[in-house]
Amino acid sequence: MAKRVRGRTYGGVDPEARAAERREKLLAAGRQLFGARGYHQATVKQLCTAAGLTERYFYESFENTEALLLAVYRRIIEQLRERTLLAVAQVPPEPEAMARAALTAYFRSIRDDAHAARLMLMEVLGVSPRVDQAYRTTMADFADLLLELARPLLPGGRLPKGDEGLVATGLVGAAVHIAFRWLLTGCEQPLEVVVDSTMVIFLSVVRDAPAARLKVAR
Numbered sequence: 386m387a388k389r390v391r392g393r394t395y396g397g398v399d400p401e402a403r404a405a406e407r408r409e410k411l412l413a414a415g416r417q418l419f420g421a422r423g424y425h426q427a428t429v430k431q432l433c434t435a436a437g438l439t440e441r442y443f444y445e446s447f448e449n450t451e452a453l454l455l456a457v458y459r460r461i462i463e464q465l466r467e468r469t470l471l472a473v474a475q476v477p478p479e480p481e482a483m484a485r486a487a488l489t490a491y492f493r494s495i496r497d498d499a500h501a502a503r504l505m506l507m508e509v510l511g512v513s514p515r516v517d518q519a520y521r522t523t524m525a526d527f528a529d530l531l532l533e534l535a536r537p538l539l540p541g542g543r544l545p546k547g548d549e550g551l552v553a554t555g556l557v558g559a560a561v562h563i564a565f566r567w568l569l570t571g572c573e574q575p576l577e578v579v580v581d582s583t584m585v586i587f588l589s590v591v592r593d594a595p596a597a598r599l600k601v602a603r
Contacts, residue, residue: 408446410436415450415457420500424454424508451512455519458509461501462523465494466530473534480538484587487534488560488580495564496572506565524561528553552590559586 414435418427429450433440447453472490476482495502509520531553536543543549563583567574 404445407436407438407442410438411443411446411453412457412460415453416461416504417500419454419457419508420502420504424450424504424512451516454504454509454512455516458505458516458519458523461505465491465505466527468494469530478538480535481584481588483534483538485580485584488583488587489576491560492564492567492576492579492583495568496576499568499572502564502568506561506568524554524557527557531556556587556590559583 411432414432415427418432418435422431427450429440429443432450432453433443443453447456469487469490472486473483476486495506509516511517528550532549535553560583563579567579
């Protein structure tokens with residue numbers, strides 16, 4: 386369990402602020418090392434060296450490397466969610482435009498930050514039941530977000546057929562697996578090709594909705 390920080394103020398900075406700064410340094414080190422070397426290859430000593438801290442400060446913020454992994458993962462996912470929502474807010478409220486904006490933001494994040502991409506697509510898998518649950522929760526949250534964005538655009542607020550929860554889960558899973566394969570190739574294919582390929586799957590789901598009036602890009 387992380388320790389509560391107590392002590393005197395130095396240079397006008399209180400102990401809590403200094404502890405928060407050290408925690409941010411560890412988060413940055415975790416993001417870099419977990420993403421570059423892999424979670425199982427990163428030790429507390431290496432993480433502290435990368436953060437410019439002594440090892441005793443690690444346990445001030447995190448009980449172990451798994452706790453740091455979870456914190457870094459949640460930070461990455463929150464940033465991804467924010468970028469996705471921002472991208473969607475900047476396009477017309479139409480299914481195709483919103484899907485393309487969201488997918489472009491997602492895949493651009495994968496391409497532009499390989500360390501974060503490896504961590505959220507690979508390094509969190511199979512670490513422990515606690516990390517597995519965090520991954521499942523993330524997948525469910527993004528499926529819920531997809532439904533939240535799609536409902537106002539669909540007749541009756543529902544897909545014309547199928548269980549909407551399962552469909553949303555499938556769409557999120559498809560995007561994740563495409564991203565996984567793309568990352569393994571070093572993001573060799575152009576971003577536009579990856580987005581267009583994923584759009585084929587998304588459009589096949591909403592195409593039957595009468596109010597959607599989608600046009601498939603050729």
